[in-house]
Amino acid sequence: MVNLASIQPLPETEEWKSVPRLEDGMWPTGGVVDPEADSGLMNWQAQILAGRTKFLRTRVDALIAAVVAASTTVAGIVRLNNTLTSSAVDEALTAAQGKALQTTKAPLASPAFTGTPTAPTAAVATNTTQIATTAFVQAKVAALVNASPAALDTLYELAAALGNDPNFATTVTNAIAQKAPLASPALTGAPTAPTPAAGENSPQIATTEWVRQNVLPAGCVAAFAMTAPPPGWLRCNGAAVSRTTYAGLFAAIGTSFGPGDGATTFNLPEARGEFIRGLDDGRGVDAGRVLGSTQGAESNRLLQVQSARNPAGEQGNVTIDVPATDVFSPWVASGRSMDGDDVNMRFRSSGAEARPRNLALLYCIKF
Structure with a gap:
C-alpha cells in the first residue's frame, strides 16, 4: 500500500x-x-x-x-447601505434608496413643494432671484405702508387704487380728494371718535359725550331745573352709594357727608329742602363750621310796635328784644310804662312759616 x-x-x-x-x-x-x-x-x-x-x-x-476600503479620498471597495438615515462616509447607497430619494425630493425645475417649506430670509433691501419668505414679504409690506402718502395710508386702499383701472390717475386723484391731511384736517359732516374714559387727561380727542360728562370735576354741586339728574350726576339726597362704582366722587369728597357702611359705601350730601351757605374757611363769620356740617334755625330780632293810646305830644315807641329762647323783654322807649291799652306782641324766630322767598330746584353732585 x-x-x-x-x-x-x-x-x-x-x-x-x-x-x-x-x-x-x-x-x-x-x-x-x-x-x-x-x-x-x-x-x-x-x-x-x-x-x-x-x-x-x-x-x-x-x-x-x-484592493482597499473606499473613502472620500481613496478609491476602493465600498459596502452597500440600504438606509437613508446612516451617517457613514465609506458606504454606498443602494438603488432602492436612490429611488426613495427620487420620489421624496423636489426637482430643481418647477418644484411642487408640500408641507411648510422654509428658506433663509433675505435682507429687506435684497433685489435678486433669492426666495422671498413670508417674513421678507411682511417687512416689505410694512415698509410700503409706512412710506405711502397720508391719503393712501393703508395697503387696502392702495390695492383698491391699483386695480385694473384704465383711468388710474383720475381714480387716485379722486381718492386723495376724499381724504383729510394728517396736519390740521378740516373735517366736514358729523365726524365721530371713540369717547375717552371718564377723567382722561391726554391728547385723545374729546367727544361731545365726554365733554358733557367731564367738563365739571367730581364733587361739583349744581342746581338743575329738572326732576331727574342729568348723565354723570347724582341727587344730593344723602344716599349711601358704592365707593367702587363712584370712585372718582369718593376720592373727591370722602366721608365728609357720611361714612356709609364704613367699608363699601359713602354718603352723598343731603340738600333736599336746605339752603346752602358758603363755608367760612377761616373768615370768622361762621367760625367752627366744617365742610358738610348742618345748622338749625337761630335768630335775634327786634320788633317795634305802636301803643294803642298816645297822649298829646308823645309817641308810643315800644321796642321788644326777642332772643333765640323765644322769651322777650319789653321796655318803653318814651319813658312811660305800657298799660292795658297798649299793644303787646310776641315774635317767634322759628316755625313752619319762617322762610325767605325761594325757588325749589334739584341739587345734584357730579361723580
Whole structure:
C-alpha cells in the first residue's frame, strides 16, 4: 500500500501552458514529468494545470492585495447601505434608496413643494432671484405702508387704487380728494371718535359725550331745573352709594357727608329742602363750621310796635328784644310804662312759616 504522506508534490511553475493530450502508445508513468524521457507522463496534465492554478493564484492575490476600503479620498471597495438615515462616509447607497430619494425630493425645475417649506430670509433691501419668505414679504409690506402718502395710508386702499383701472390717475386723484391731511384736517359732516374714559387727561380727542360728562370735576354741586339728574350726576339726597362704582366722587369728597357702611359705601350730601351757605374757611363769620356740617334755625330780632293810646305830644315807641329762647323783654322807649291799652306782641324766630322767598330746584353732585 502506498504511503500518501511520503508522496512528494508535483513542482508548480507559474506558467500558463497548453494542456497536452495523451496519445495512443504513451505509457503513463509516475514521477516528475519528463516528456523527453517519457517519464512521469501520468502527472503531465496535472502538472500543467497546477502551473495554471499558481499563475491565477498569484494574480488574484495581487488584485486582492491592491484592493482597499473606499473613502472620500481613496478609491476602493465600498459596502452597500440600504438606509437613508446612516451617517457613514465609506458606504454606498443602494438603488432602492436612490429611488426613495427620487420620489421624496423636489426637482430643481418647477418644484411642487408640500408641507411648510422654509428658506433663509433675505435682507429687506435684497433685489435678486433669492426666495422671498413670508417674513421678507411682511417687512416689505410694512415698509410700503409706512412710506405711502397720508391719503393712501393703508395697503387696502392702495390695492383698491391699483386695480385694473384704465383711468388710474383720475381714480387716485379722486381718492386723495376724499381724504383729510394728517396736519390740521378740516373735517366736514358729523365726524365721530371713540369717547375717552371718564377723567382722561391726554391728547385723545374729546367727544361731545365726554365733554358733557367731564367738563365739571367730581364733587361739583349744581342746581338743575329738572326732576331727574342729568348723565354723570347724582341727587344730593344723602344716599349711601358704592365707593367702587363712584370712585372718582369718593376720592373727591370722602366721608365728609357720611361714612356709609364704613367699608363699601359713602354718603352723598343731603340738600333736599336746605339752603346752602358758603363755608367760612377761616373768615370768622361762621367760625367752627366744617365742610358738610348742618345748622338749625337761630335768630335775634327786634320788633317795634305802636301803643294803642298816645297822649298829646308823645309817641308810643315800644321796642321788644326777642332772643333765640323765644322769651322777650319789653321796655318803653318814651319813658312811660305800657298799660292795658297798649299793644303787646310776641315774635317767634322759628316755625313752619319762617322762610325767605325761594325757588325749589334739584341739587345734584357730579361723580
